Amino acid sequence: MAARSTEPETARPLLVVHDTDLAEEISRLAAASGGELERAPRLLPTAWRTAPLVLLDESTATAARALPRRRGVALLCRRTGERVWRTAFDVGAERVLTLPDDERELIELLADAADGPEGEGRVLAVLGGCGGAGASALATATSVAAARAGGRSLLVDCDPLGGGLDLATGLEREDGLRWSGLSVGAGRLGAGTLRRALPRKRVGAGEVAVLACDRDRASSGLTPEGVRAVLGAGRRAGATVVCDLPRCPAPGDPDEPVLGDAELAVVVVPAEVRACAAAARVVAAVTERAGCPVRLVVRGPAPGGLRPRDVARAAGAAVLTTMRPQPRLAAALDRGDLVSALRRGPLATAAGAVLAELAAAQPPSPRSIPALPAPF
Numbered sequence: 001m002a003a004r005s006t007e008p009e010t011a012r013p014l015l016v017v018h019d020t021d022l023a024e025e026i027s028r029l030a031a032a033s034g035g036e037l038e039r040a041p042r043l044l045p046t047a048w049r050t051a052p053l054v055l056l057d058e059s060t061a062t063a064a065r066a067l068p069r070r071r072g073v074a075l076l077c078r079r080t081g082e083r084v085w086r087t088a089f090d091v092g093a094e095r096v097l098t099l100p101d102d103e104r105e106l107i108e109l110l111a112d113a114a115d116g117p118e119g120e121g122r123v124l125a126v127l128g129g130c131g132g133a134g135a136s137a138l139a140t141a142t143s144v145a146a147a148r149a150g151g152r153s154l155l156v157d158c159d160p161l162g163g164g165l166d167l168a169t170g171l172e173r174e175d176g177l178r179w180s181g182l183s184v185g186a187g188r189l190g191a192g193t194l195r196r197a198l199p200r201k202r203v204g205a206g207e208v209a210v211l212a213c214d215r216d217r218a219s220s221g222l223t224p225e226g227v228r229a230v231l232g233a234g235r236r237a238g239a240t241v242v243c244d245l246p247r248c249p250a251p252g253d254p255d256e257p258v259l260g261d262a263e264l265a266v267v268v269v270p271a272e273v274r275a276c277a278a279a280a281r282v283v284a285a286v287t288e289r290a291g292c293p294v295r296l297v298v299r300g301p302a303p304g305g306l307r308p309r310d311v312a313r314a315a316g317a318a319v320l321t322t323m324r325p326q327p328r329l330a331a332a333l334d335r336g337d338l339v340s341a342l343r344r345g346p347l348a349t350a351a352g353a354v355l356a357e358l359a360a361a362q363p364p365s366p367r368s369i370p371a372l373p374a375p376f
Contacts, residue, residue, distance in 0.1 A: 012038040013113045014051035016060045022076060025099060026055060029107050035114030035190055043067070053113035056091070058084060064091040074109060112236075114190045121152075121235035122358050125262040127286060128247045129269035129279025129315065134299055137329065137338065138268050139244040140168050141351035144342045146240035147206030149355075154195070154234045157212040158227065158255040159246040160220035166199060166212035170336035174199035180214045180221035182230075189229040191237035201339060208339070209239075222254035231261050240355070247282050249289055259290040264358045266295050269315055271302035271322075276314035283317045295320035295357065297350055321353035 013030070015037045017023050023039065030037045037055075040047060043063040048054060054073045056064060061075060075093040077084050088096045097106050124142060128135035136159070143155040157165040157179070166172045176199035198209040211230060213220045234241035243258045250256075259265060265286050269279040279296070287294050296319045298311045308319045323346040332341035342348050 011050065011052065012036050013053035013055060013110055014047050015039045015055045016041075016043045016063075017055065017057040017076060018059045019057055022057060022078070022099065026076065026106070029103060030110050032107055035110050035193070037110075053109060056093070058087050061087050061091045061093070072113075074106070076106075111190045114192055121237060121239045121241055122264075123231055123235065123241045123243065123258065123262040124354065124358050125243050125245055125258050125265040125286075125290070125292075127245045127249070127265065127267050127282060129267045129282050129296075130247070130275040131278075133247075133268040133270055133275065133279075135247070135268045136162055136165060136168060136244050137326070137333070137347060138266070138297060138350060138354070139242050140165060140338055141342050141347040142354050143208050143240065143242040144203050144339055145348060145351040145355055146242070147208045148204035148343075150205035152195075152237055152239035153203075153206060153208045154198075154230075154237075154239045154241045155208055155210045156227075156230060156234075156241060156243045156258075157210070158222065158243050158258060160213045160222060161246065162213070162244065164212045164215050165244060166210055167336055168333055168338045169201055169208065169210050170339065171199040171201060171210055171212075172336065176200075178212055178214045178221070179226070180217050180219060182211075182221055182226050184223070184225050184229045189233040191233040191239075194230065194233045195237065203339060220254075224254050224257055227255055228257045228261075231257060240358070249282075249285050251289070256289065259286060259292075262290065262292050264292055264295065264354075265290045266297055266320065266354055267315070267317065268297045268299060269311055270299045271306045271308075271311055273304060273306070273314075276306070276311055279311075279315040283315050287317070293318075297354065298322045300324045320357055321350050323347060323350040 015026055027037055043060060045067060048067050055076055057076050069092040073093045074095040074097055075088045076097050080096060080098055126135050126139040143153045147153040155165055177197040195209050198211055200207050200209045231241060245255050245258060267279055267283055269275055283294055294317045296315055296317050298308050298319055308322055312319045326345050326347045332338050
């Protein structure tokens with residue numbers, strides 16, 4: 001009877017190199033990418049088959065010639081030459097990386113391997129059309145609705161003067177990363193590493209992770225590079241990334257990458273004349289910078305009798321949905337219990353409509369106005 005194989009199964013990148021200095025350097029880069037390596041003294045068939053990424057040097061690549069070709073193989077070296085390129089061709093390596101020159105590319109490979117298969121995450125931008133419109137509440141509600149449906153949800157606080165979304169979700173006392181503690185390094189964040197570092201709350205079958213701004217530091221820690229890295233990590237994780245933005249977007253702001261990357265931007269507008277006038281300026285600024293459709297969520301009541309079509313005409317964007325006031329919302333926010341309050345009600349219904357629009361991924365022309373919802 002054949003002996004049972006004792007080769008270990010691995011879901012981590014596999015490193016098989018004989019150069020000790022090179023191995024230490026690669027281990028350091030793996031740590032920078034937020035992942036771990038499986039180091040092995042020789043190349044074994046099971047590890048070759050199961051590892052998401054295989055890193056070899058010229059001396060260890062010889063063993064790969066006898067193994068079936070696979071994707072995700074990189075040959076590492078200190079300098080290239082004809083012999084190195086011939087070895088790469090023989091073993092089917094997709095990349096030849098020269099260190100230290102190609103460190104950034106190697107970090108990205110390691111981060112991709114740590115994240116697993118790339119997800120199809122979506123990015124949503126939520127803004128208030130005026131002060132106190134309720135954008136943070138809708139952003140939180142949408143993130144909670146995505147998690148309650150069983151998906152991954154990442155709620156990103158991009159408004160350093162907004163008070164902190166960790167307060168709204170009751171996570172202010174939880175340990176975890178805030179913006180001021182985020183270090184992007186080479187411009188890439190491992191999706192799994194980021195999620196594990198953030199305060200999280202279980203919601204239904206899913207989970208909401210929250211990246212909030214600090215309240216006790218002079219600098220918020222928000223940077224364009226950091227925002228891009230967070231959005232990328234959320235997308236690769238297949239998460240619904242909901243970004244709560246300040247209502248005055250301007251070129252060069254740290255949160256500017258959100259508008260360029262989002263599939264949908266939603267502006268929350270109370271059904272009031274002055275709110276509509278303010279929202280028109282917000283919509284114009286967002287439309288100028290966003291690469292996605294801009295839609296309105298109109299919040300009642302309408303003390304002057306404004307209808308959704310009136311708000312759409314005044315603000316200059318199509319109405320996605322309307323919502324009545326949420327009972328006892330202010331009290332839930334003060335208790336940090338907004339998540340529990342969002343099981344049902346107008347906010348939950350509006351959040352569902354926003355998620356459906358985000359999932360559709362077929363945005364109409366920004367200037368066209370679809371069928372309007374019924375009045376309040």
